[in-house]
Amino acid sequence: MKLDPKKLEFYRDLLKQKVCSVCIDSDADGKCTISRTPDRACPIDMFLPEIVQAIESVQSNRMEDYVESFRTHVCSQCQEDETGRCRFRSDIDCAMDRYIQLIVEAIEEAPDREEAKPAP
Numbered sequence: 001m002k003l004d005p006k007k008l009e010f011y012r013d014l015l016k017q018k019v020c021s022v023c024i025d026s027d028a029d030g031k032c033t034i035s036r037t038p039d040r041a042c043p044i045d046m047f048l049p050e051i052v053q054a055i056e057s058v059q060s061n062r063m064e065d066y067v068e069s070f071r072t073h074v075c076s077q078c079q080e081d082e083t084g085r086c087r088f089r090s091d092i093d094c095a096m097d098r099y100i101q102l103i104v105e106a107i108e109e110a111p112d113r114e115e116a117k118p119a120p
Contacts, residue, residue: 003049003052003053007052008048008049008052010110011048011051011052011107011110012044012045012048014106014107014110015044015048015051015103015106015107016044018102018105018106019044019099019102019103019106020032020042020044022099022102023095023099024098025042025095032045034095042095043074043078043094043095043096044095044096044103046078047074047077047078047096050073050074050077051070051073051074051096051103051107052107053073054066054069054070054072054073054074055069055103055104055107055108056107057069057073063100063101063104066100066104067100070096070097070100071084074096075089
């Protein structure tokens with residue numbers, strides 16, 4: 001599914017404000033430190049279309065349903081192996097996994113979410 005670039009930019013800005021501002025992987029100036037590590041990048045920057053798709057494919061009050069959708073849409077594209085294991089999640093070093101609830105809440109509760117949705 002191809003997502004509208006304006007919609008993606010809307011959600012990127014929203015997530016940077018709501019999630020990155022409290023992320024333990026940011027420095028004193030609020031800049032991401034994950035990208036300073038070789039072979040790593042902020043999952044919001046790397047997988048924003050997949051993150052949005054994972055959230056939009058779920059209609060539930062259960063966070064477990066969103067986690068399952070993230071595993072399907074995002075983790076499978078990242079560092080997860082064929083058995084579903086991810087060394088970053090296992091080491092509690094996955095920023096996306098750490099902040100999944102904030103990511104879901106930010107997108108689901110976005111005040112202008114209707115404006116960000118593509119026209120039918």
